[in-house]
Amino acid sequence: MLYILKWITISAVIGICIGSASALFLHSLDFVTNYRQSHLWIMAFLPIAGVFIGLLYHYYGKEANAGNNLLIDTIHKPEQRIPFRMAPLVYIGTVVTHLFGGSAGREGTAIQMAGAIADVFRKPFRLTSEESRILLVAATAAGFGSVFGTPLAGAIFGLEFFLIGRLRYNALLPALLSSVIADLATKAWQAHHTHYSISFVPEISAETLLYTIFAGVAFGLCAVFFSKGIHYVTALFKSKIKYPPFRPFVGGLIVIIAVWAMDTTDYIGLGIPVIVDSFDHQLVPYAFLLKIAFTIITLAAGFKGGEVTPLFFIGAALGNALSLFIPLPMGLLAGIGFVAVFAGATNTPIACSIMAIELFGGGCGVYAAIACVISYLISGHTGIYGKQMVGEPKFGRYTHERGQHIDEIKR
Template identity: 50%
Template structure:
């Protein structure tokens, strides 16, 4: 009888996997293609802005355009990633189809005119919006809608960074601090992997990073990694707090004329650019117009960034996103972390490329409370040789970043003190 039950269980598992594989294919095809289009357009508008730096002066006007686009057509889509996460926690009105084109267009506008923002939020929102639409077409049950929304997050994240394993785990880990539910693990992995393949098939290439350190485990270096992890966690917490406070300040000052919020934000970014003396903190920040400028790529080299580059980028991005412009937080977090890691390495005598890589993933881990996904990202981006350092930096940053993060809809299932909610 037990053997018979086991056979039935295997049949059920096979049927379950076949069902979600069939669902994962259209999710990946559409989300992967949408992300490919977005990344191509993002590269086009970034290079265009580099050639026409005067576009920055129209950033306040662009912000007004974004405001009225969402006011006239956005409705609940303005909640962005938080709306998708809320729908996974407690299905309600659903994720609207209009979210995908709106966030695509408004993110491109933000980058075209010099706002400091990322790309993950756009990719995740497009993935979630597409997944919700497909869920309706397939007439999925409410519990299956939750899974397909997680697949949309995984597909968008995995495709936009070229990290399919990270995308799958991030979609599960980001929902609640301290707890991961594995019921959507394989569907998310399939969606993320297929979406990355689709995105690459369109000719999209992701930035390659190299950590040259080949030495065996060094306990003195490990101690430096732990201390750096504390700094990375505090930086992640500072970014999340700054972004929330800027948003709160803008809403408080311009209670009756909300359209003035992005105007003030755009003017602040212009003034910050003059104060910093460079335009390298505008836009994505992966590379810069000047090959020797301040960027994520150059943070991995000895002369790549200044001591306070990480704080400049933090302020630029908190103002941009807190004042209503669109995009993601993750790539700016990569910039902040890589620049901070570079600075720490210079003053502690640690390997610059290793600490830039550690900061890259660990500040992100602290700001999003996703240490496992970020450790895996380190392996996917930099190789497995330093996985212990990756884990130590990410886990330490996670504990020192507090319980708040960049996603307001993220819940606390188990506190970092070990108490269940």
Template identity: 50%
Template sequence: MPFRWDYRQHVSLAWFVLKWLAICLPVGIFVGSGVAFFLWSLHVVTLTQWDHPWLLYLLPVAGIASGLMYHYLGPEAEGGNNLIMEQIHEPGGGVPLKMAPLVLIGTLITHLFGGSAGREGTAVQMGGSLAGGLGRLLKLSPDEMRILLSAGVAAGFGAVFGTPLTGAIFAVEVIAIGRMSYRAIIPCLMASVIGDQVNTAWGIGHTHYHIAFEAAITSNMSAVSLDWALTAKVAIAAIFFGLASVLFAELTHGVSWTAKRLIPIPWLRPAVGGCVVIALVWILGTRDYLGLGVSSHPPEAERICIESCFYAGGAGWLSWWWKLLFTAVTVGSGFKGGEVTPLFFIGAALGSVLGVAMGAPVDLMAGLGFVAVFAGATNTPLACTIMAIELFGPGHGTLLSSGLVVYAAVACFLSYFLSGSSSIYHAQKRDEEPREETQTPETD
């Protein structure tokens, strides 16, 4: 057997790691700090909106202001997450540095006046924008710029949710379905971990979700053990999770397409969307579906939110649909913000009602819906399975012994598979084989 070790290869690999550590360190610091400021500001404007509910009636005016800001100050940044993906696929004009402040201000406007949106899109765009600016300063090659933009995405995602491993996997999985760049995984992991640690160092915390089901069975089991009846229920629920992700993606794209066709003036589209959101609040007589929807205010208030979905009766039968509709109108009409946190709400609410209907643990099903609808809408089942571990696993004993990671994998991968070609990101490429192949028997 020939001796194949070549020290030069290891020197080259070590140089690669050290080089990208030096590059990702400032990326993680700047992005982590930027996300910390964003999350603090978001908390402030959310409390302001809760304490001054009349601000909702200014949402159409806020939409005009946000639209005019982009129209005059940064039309080239309008592409958002899709622009970053396009630049990773084929580096060209680059991601403008002004995208970071624009999306930050635009998202704060959305939440201050009651729009239903998330925060992931803002963090990812801030990460991509800051990374792109550093790449131009360092005069990186196109291949290096691709890696750096992915690292910026990872830093933003990992910091905003407190899930550094998920951030790294998401950044390489979301770009092209069926193909992951393992060359970029180390820079993405470094940037995501640094970004998350810097965000934490600024004193910014994250919401913790507790699945009592997992903790109850880990004390009695030391190896992976599945309840096959429960596994079947998870698989059935995954069908609904996948369909909900399709509905969200297609309805959001449909609202956007309709608004562009019927309203030729871009900055008027969010004004109309704001009027629709106000009308929905009037019709339903509730504000539960405005904003992020992570928690209720005050905490003891009996409002539907992500946290309430982990308890039996904490979500109405159509809560998932109403949050889906509010968010599709808000984001589709042009307001800034992300889609992921609303997807968490939609999935948790749907999982909660499915748990009640099928006699399954409500907190488990809410947690699985939380990650599985996200997996179907973004075509990132691996990242979402890892997210289940990072969000629900720590502090609850041996994760694998509970089978939670297996249930999460079943829910996420089936939801992804059954969501078909739908995605909230139209710039996402598909490089995998068809999910369903029909073979015609050969005839003699």
């Protein structure tokens, strides 16, 4: 009973703090996105904004530059600490990235802010190393659940994202409570989330099951392509440009030249309008490839933000394209692609399956779960979070990789 009361108290405190931070972040993103769309000339300064972000992290945030990987590493080694400065740094970096037209998301920022905020409470609550690990898992759940308005998915994401193939049930109650309370706090600050709808979901049958498996394979391959691509281009920027603050200048230059050449802003920022359109209107079949390119250049160069909302865009756009070949409803393919590419790139199939139900309703649950699990298996031991550890290998022939970080696995 004392254990439950203790974690109710801790979860309430960090949930309110993290939910409030997420609300501030979401309001800020709405403001800068609307401002950019009505003042498109501001995008010309994206390279200069990149230099600002690069200098900010080079001189004040070298430890925090690891981002989500620092949080994952600290969960594995809770004797480490997360510097509080990571919260304001990633907030400023992400808002500036979106203001000037970078292609990035929001999950990474929300999770990093959550981890930095929660770490402050280790000492006041006199937490042991194991309790500190639980605290950071709960903080991750709170950040994710509140920024997307999906508290159940947030709770499971916090349990899944740092250890592939295993869940730590001792963190389940804190993760669930923190995520729900953070979501309530975000809503109390009147921060709104985008609503999506799948207009028609057919009855499950052998035929639709087979089509869903085929789609899941495509989503998994896309997740691998994105994960390997972003790691490769990040390494390329580091090897070719030795001075870190200059990398986002070059990346920003590439992005604005591409936007100018294509004469569209569809593939910068969060891309929410295109995601919404993908459920009901046919996009160009290569839209997902363009979003992959814009996002990889933006984030690999050193701009800040998450990968997840771009992955939503990529998955929904790929599902939209697959509707030209796979006889399932466009909205359903876009919806399951939305979560399945994310599942493959982050190795979190259960959280993504639950997220589909929270966002689109229970009717698509079976389809989403199948696609997410197939994508997760197809992606193998790859992913966007290099410090994820293999807790339980996906396939028997990879048992020797148990306990390794995925950035240590070479094939």
